[in-house]
Amino acid sequence: MTDVIGHDAEWWRGAVIYQIYPRSYQDSNGDGVGDLGGIVERLPHIAGLGADAIWISPFFTSPMKDFGYDVSDYCDVDPMFGTLADFDRVVARAHELGLKVMIDLVLSHTSDQHPWFKESRKDRGNAKADWYVWAEPKPDGTVPNNWLSVFGGSAWQWDGRRRQYYLHNFLTSQPDLNLHHAPVQEALLDVARFWLERGVNGFRLDTINFYFADRYLRDNPSLPPELRNDSIAPSVNPYNHQLHLFSKNQPENLEFLRKFRAVLEPYGAAAVGEVGDAQRGLEIMAEYTSGGDKVQMCYPFEMLQPARLTAASAAAVFDRLAAAAPDAWPCWAYSNHDTVRHLTRWNLSDAAARVYATMLMCLRGSVCLYQGEELALPEAEIAFEELQDPYGIEFWPEFKGRDGCRTPMPWVTDNGLCGFSSAERAWLPVTAPHRPLSVAAQEAEPGSMLHHYRSVLAFRRGHPTFAQGRMTGWKAEGDVFNFTRSGGIEIFCAFNLGEGAAEVMLPPGHWERMGESVGSIAPAGGKVQLPGWGCCIARKV
Incomplete structure (x- = not known):
C-alpha cells in the first residue's frame, strides 16, 4: 500500500x-x-x-x-x-x-429452490433447520410481527410443513438466510x-x-x-x-x-x-x-x-x-x-x-x-x-x-x-x-x-486528485455547487445545476482553467461567469 x-x-x-x-x-x-x-x-x-x-x-x-x-x-x-x-x-x-x-x-x-431452503423447510430437526429465519405464529395464528416486504404485504410466509412462518424481505420465493447461525x-x-x-x-x-x-x-x-x-x-x-x-x-x-x-x-x-x-x-x-x-x-x-x-x-x-x-x-x-x-x-x-x-x-x-x-x-x-x-x-x-x-x-x-x-x-x-x-x-x-x-x-483518470484526493469547502451558492479537491495539486470545481447564469468567486490565489475538453469555462479576475448548466474546473498555480 x-x-x-x-x-x-x-x-x-x-x-x-x-x-x-x-x-x-x-x-x-x-x-x-x-x-x-x-x-x-x-x-x-x-x-x-x-x-x-x-x-x-x-x-x-x-x-x-x-x-x-x-x-x-x-x-x-x-x-x-x-x-x-x-x-x-x-x-x-x-x-x-x-x-x-x-x-x-x-x-x-x-431462492426457495435453493437446496439449502429445500432441506430447511422439511422439518424442524434437519441439518439446515436453522439456516433461514423461521418463527412461530402468534397464538391466534397470525404473523410473528409487523414487518413488511419491500415487494408489498407482510414479510412473513406460512409454511405448512414446518408449521412456522419464514421471513422474506422481498418476494415470498426469496426466503431470508439466518446469518445469526x-x-x-x-x-x-x-x-x-x-x-x-x-x-x-x-x-x-x-x-x-x-x-x-x-x-x-x-x-x-x-x-x-x-x-x-x-x-x-x-x-x-x-x-x-x-x-x-x-x-x-x-x-x-x-x-x-x-x-x-x-x-x-x-x-x-x-x-x-x-x-x-x-x-x-x-x-x-x-x-x-x-x-x-x-x-x-x-x-x-x-x-x-x-x-x-x-x-x-x-x-x-x-x-x-x-x-x-x-x-x-x-x-x-x-x-x-x-x-x-x-x-x-x-x-x-x-x-x-x-x-x-x-x-x-x-x-x-x-x-x-x-x-x-x-x-x-x-x-x-x-x-x-x-x-x-x-x-x-x-x-x-x-x-x-x-x-x-x-x-x-x-x-x-x-x-x-x-x-x-x-x-x-x-x-x-x-x-x-x-x-x-x-x-x-x-x-x-x-x-x-x-x-x-x-x-x-x-x-478523471488523467488527474488522480479526483480519484483519491481530499474534498473540502463544499457549499451551495444558489444553483451552483462548488468545492475544492486537493492531493498533489489543488483543483476548484463549480457546477451550475440550474438554467440561469451565475457568477462564482474562486478561493484566493491564482487559478487557471482545466478540463476545456469537458466544457470547463475559464475564470478571470478571481471569478467565473457560468451560464446555465455551465461548469468551471481550475487548477491553482
Whole structure:
C-alpha cells in the first residue's frame, strides 16, 4: 500500500465501475436474452469508455422470479447466460483489456429452490433447520410481527410443513438466510472464496444492510407521513409506513463484514455494498466503510432519489457524510437496474446531463455507471402486457416497475433489435427513442454524449486528485455547487445545476482553467461567469 496518489495499490479507491445488466447487454446465441458470451464480445466498448472495472448483475443459477436476485446455486452459471467456462472467458478478456471484474453477490436471501431452503423447510430437526429465519405464529395464528416486504404485504410466509412462518424481505420465493447461525456465515464466505479463486476482483453486495434481522423479532415502529421516502419502495407500497429499525441495519452486521473483508484481503479484492435505507443510508454507509476493516465502499440512495440533485441537496449529502465518518468511502451512482434512468427521473436536457456527468467524475468517492448511461438513454416506456418485473406488475399503473431501465442496449441503429440480438424478439423490447441513440450512431457524432463520457472519464483518470484526493469547502451558492479537491495539486470545481447564469468567486490565489475538453469555462479576475448548466474546473498555480 502506498500514500502516493495515482498508484494502483488500492485500485477500487476512486474507480469508475461500469454496471452490466447481463440479460440486456448483448445476446450471443440468438435467444433474445443477453449472456456471458455477449459480454465478452462487448467488453472493448467499456474499456474504450475508460472505465476501471465492470460489475455484472447476477448470472447464477436461478428460477428467475426476480431475474437472478433469487439464487438457487451460488457457484454455477444459469444456462440462460452460459457456463462457468464462459464466465472464465469474461474474466480473461476483461483482464486483457485492463478491466477489473466485480460480480453481484446476493447474501441476504436465496431462492426457495435453493437446496439449502429445500432441506430447511422439511422439518424442524434437519441439518439446515436453522439456516433461514423461521418463527412461530402468534397464538391466534397470525404473523410473528409487523414487518413488511419491500415487494408489498407482510414479510412473513406460512409454511405448512414446518408449521412456522419464514421471513422474506422481498418476494415470498426469496426466503431470508439466518446469518445469526455461524454455519450460514461460513457457507457464504466460501461462496466468495469460490469466485475469488476464479479470478474476480471484487463484489457488489446486494442489500448489504439486510443481512441480519433482530433476533428478538421486535415490531418496527411507524414512520410519520412527513418522513416517508419512496427511494426504496414506491409510495404506493405501505413498506414506507415503517421505520425499519429491527428488520434490517442490525449491529451484528459489522462483525460479519469484518470477516468478509478478511476473505478479500489476500486477493487484493474489494466490495461495494448497496445500502437500501431511506432514512439513514449515508450514516450506515459511513459505518460500513470507515475504519479500514469492513467493506471498502458502499453506495447509498441519496443520488438515486426521484427528486433532482440540486446544489443544496448535494451540499447536504456531503455535510452528513462528513459528520458521520470523515474516512467513509462512497460509491456514487445516478442510475442503476432498480431506478428510473436519471435522464428521465430528473427531466434533464442535454446540457444538464453533461454537467451532471462531469460533476460525478469530480466528486470524492468511486463511481458506478449503469449501461446506457453513457448514451443518455431515457427510461423506456413499456406496455403492461410486455412487463416482466414482478414489482411493476404488482403496483401498476401507479408504479411501472423496473423494466424501463432494463431494456436491451442499442448498439446500432436499425428497425430490429439494434444489434443486441439476432432474434425476432428480445425478452424486453427496444423502444423507438433508443434507436437513434445507439453506440454506432454516437461514435459517428463527435459531439455526442458518448464522446462526452469518454472525455470526462479520461479527464478523471488523467488527474488522480479526483480519484483519491481530499474534498473540502463544499457549499451551495444558489444553483451552483462548488468545492475544492486537493492531493498533489489543488483543483476548484463549480457546477451550475440550474438554467440561469451565475457568477462564482474562486478561493484566493491564482487559478487557471482545466478540463476545456469537458466544457470547463475559464475564470478571470478571481471569478467565473457560468451560464446555465455551465461548469468551471481550475487548477491553482
